[in-house]
Structures are given as structure tokens and as C-alpha cells.
Amino acid sequence: MTSIDVKVISIESLTETVTKIILETNQQSSFKAGQYLQVVMGENDKRPFSIANAPNVKGIIELHIGATPDNPYAYEVLQLASNTKKLKVEIGLGEAYVRESDKTMVIIAGGTGYSYAKSILLDTLANQTKRQINLYWGAKTQADLYELAELNALAKTQANFSFHPVVEIANTDWQGHVGLVHHAVLSDFNDLSLIDLYVAGRFEMAAVIKEVFTAKGLPLTSLYGDAFTYL
Known part of the structure; x- marks a missing residue:
């Protein structure tokens, strides 16, 4: 420090x-x-x-x-x-900083937890160029995803980066996931033992993710987030 x-x-x-x-x-x-x-x-x-x-x-x-x-x-x-x-x-x-790994990276961000995700995303793209990165950013509405356009554009230029926006309340023209952000991850990944998971958002969200994802096979050693120091 x-x-x-x-x-x-x-x-x-x-x-x-x-x-x-x-x-x-x-x-x-x-x-x-x-x-x-x-x-x-x-x-x-x-x-x-x-x-x-x-x-x-x-x-x-x-x-x-x-x-x-x-x-x-x-x-x-x-x-x-x-x-x-x-x-x-x-x-x-903080101890929830990015680690080098051969595992697929999954980042779950709720609301302004995206700031944590953004730093990890940009650093990993620069320094772990072959690593597959999946960012799931959840918010109440599309308007709350304040860097939606930038992330969609980045995903088009970076072959190893996939962006998955998630909203709880969708407009009629919304084409992404609808519901809770961690549900979107569970719908896309069957074997959680093969990923490293980075989480930032409300404590309530982090607590649910820890309980559900470890029960479904995610090792605690592959779970990162400052909230988990207290959970």
C-alpha cells in the first residue's frame, strides 16, 4: 500500500x-x-x-x-x-487481483462493480493474450450499462473476449440476457471446475454466487473477490 x-x-x-x-x-x-x-x-x-x-x-x-x-x-x-x-x-x-492462469476467465460485475472488472479485463487482454475472457455485466436496465457500446466494440476486435450484458428489465429491442447476472453464467457454463471466477458487486450477490457456484463444482481457490474476505 x-x-x-x-x-x-x-x-x-x-x-x-x-x-x-x-x-x-x-x-x-x-x-x-x-x-x-x-x-x-x-x-x-x-x-x-x-x-x-x-x-x-x-x-x-x-x-x-x-x-x-x-x-x-x-x-x-x-x-x-x-x-x-x-x-x-x-x-x-486488496487480494482479489488478477492471476495468471490457463483457465478460462469469467468476470461477474454487478452495477459499478464493473470498475473492478474493467481493470482486470484490460490488464488480461494486454498480458495474457491467449486467455479466453468472458465478462458478464448485470444491471437493472440497459441505461445502467454505461459502457455498453465500448464493450460491444471491444468484443468485435478481440477474438479471446466475449461480452455478455444482462439486465433485469429489458426493452423490447434488447437482445442480451434477461434476469440475474449469475444465472446467465450458469446457463452458459456446465463445468465450473474449468474456470477462474472474479466477482464484484453487492455483498448479497457475492454471497449467493459463492454458495451456488461452489456447490456446483467451482473450487474456492478459483473464486476471487474482495467481498469473500468477509463471507
Whole structure:
């Protein structure tokens, strides 16, 4: 873990509730894909957020923060970033970072858990070029999948990458999976012993995935996600 000062260079609304913040640093800020940082609000008040960019992007840190005024835990971080244009962060935290493996990679992201998935996806495409990668991103509606077009385009250019968007409420022209995101994975994979699974989203989702997927043959050693430290 490294403590660094960062400059806020842009704040962009991705949806009504999700904001992208780009941070700039001139200090050493090494981390592994899938790790997170903590925004230091006070000596005993440090708030974690996944890092969305790959580690090979030097000097830049990308965050996707889901926050509304009735969620002060995250919203206060947005306010601080907007008002001061600077933050103090601790970077390089978490053990759910990407591993090298010959197994097929499956990533399940719920909502802004996509930021964790994005870092792992981009890093694996760059460094494990022959590995098959499957990203399942679940959200309430299509509008909540704020990088849908970019991921569809990436899947067309990367032969080893498959993107599977999942929504709970579908428009009439929706052509992807409908329902819960982990159900989509179970419908596509029969032998879970052959995959490595990376998970980011609500604790409730992670708890269900751990119970269901390990019961169906996924080894615990092939299950990665920061939530599992507490489950």
C-alpha cells in the first residue's frame, strides 16, 4: 500500500447515479489489476473504491463512483473531489487481483462493480493474450450499462473476449440476457471446475454466487473477490 496525493482532473456523470472521476498523480502509484484504493477522509475515515484502469496507464487513476445525496458515504467523496480538486488516497489494497492462469476467465460485475472488472479485463487482454475472457455485466436496465457500446466494440476486435450484458428489465429491442447476472453464467457454463471466477458487486450477490457456484463444482481457490474476505 502507498499513500499518495492526487489531483482531480475531471468529473463526469455516466448515469444519474454513477460518476467517473479521473485522478492524476506524479507520485509512484503501483497497483495490481483488481486492487482498490481508499480515499482518506480523516485519520479513521478511509473509503474504498475499485480502480477502473489497468496498471499500465501511468499517472492516471480512474474511478466509477455510484452515489446519490442519500448515500453520504460515497457522495461526500464526490463533494470533496469537486470542491477541492484534490484527494489523498491509499492505493494497492486488496487480494482479489488478477492471476495468471490457463483457465478460462469469467468476470461477474454487478452495477459499478464493473470498475473492478474493467481493470482486470484490460490488464488480461494486454498480458495474457491467449486467455479466453468472458465478462458478464448485470444491471437493472440497459441505461445502467454505461459502457455498453465500448464493450460491444471491444468484443468485435478481440477474438479471446466475449461480452455478455444482462439486465433485469429489458426493452423490447434488447437482445442480451434477461434476469440475474449469475444465472446467465450458469446457463452458459456446465463445468465450473474449468474456470477462474472474479466477482464484484453487492455483498448479497457475492454471497449467493459463492454458495451456488461452489456447490456446483467451482473450487474456492478459483473464486476471487474482495467481498469473500468477509463471507
